[in-house]
Amino acid sequence: MIKKNIFFVAMALLGLAGCQTHSTDKDSFIMITKSLGTKQCSEVNAEGQLQQLKAELEQANIKVLAAEIGRDQMMHITLCGAADGKMAIFKVKHNTLNAVEKMGYQLKRADE
Incomplete structure (x- = not known):
């Protein structure tokens, strides 16, 4: 009886593991990056640069979900x-x- 239960638990876990695939459908999300081009001691506002880049993406009909x-x-x-x-x-x-790659963006690396 115990062996039978272990078998069913193992089969259930293997079945669930098969469902864990990387989704690349249209509803999955990615993180992209681009240098702000800001310099040390500069009066250029990084937040302003961020908003400008966001506006450029949105003008290209790319919905920005977070920035x-x-x-x-x-x-x-x-x-x-x-x-x-x-x-x-x-x-x-x-x-x-x-x-976005054509616009000069790159996929965000895991260590960034």
């Missing part, structure tokens, strides 16, 4: 005029990947 400022996780020399590593991060639908 935030992140960092590229690289070391940058501390020097006025040098890059500060700030980047725009957007959540968009997976089916827009080709369009």
Whole structure:
């Protein structure tokens, strides 16, 4: 009886594992990034740059579900005029990947 129960539990778990596939349908989402191009000691507002990039995506009929400022996780020399590593991060639908890549965006890496 116990062996029979273990068998059914194992089969149920294997059946569920088969359902765990990576979805690339039109309703799945991706995170994309693009450098804000901001510099150290600059008066350029990173939030303003983020909103400008978001507006450009929306003008291209790409719905932005979330937007935030992140960092590229690289070391940058501390020097006025040098890059500060700030980047725009957007959540968009997976089916827009080709369009956003043509606009200069990249898929967000797991370590960013």
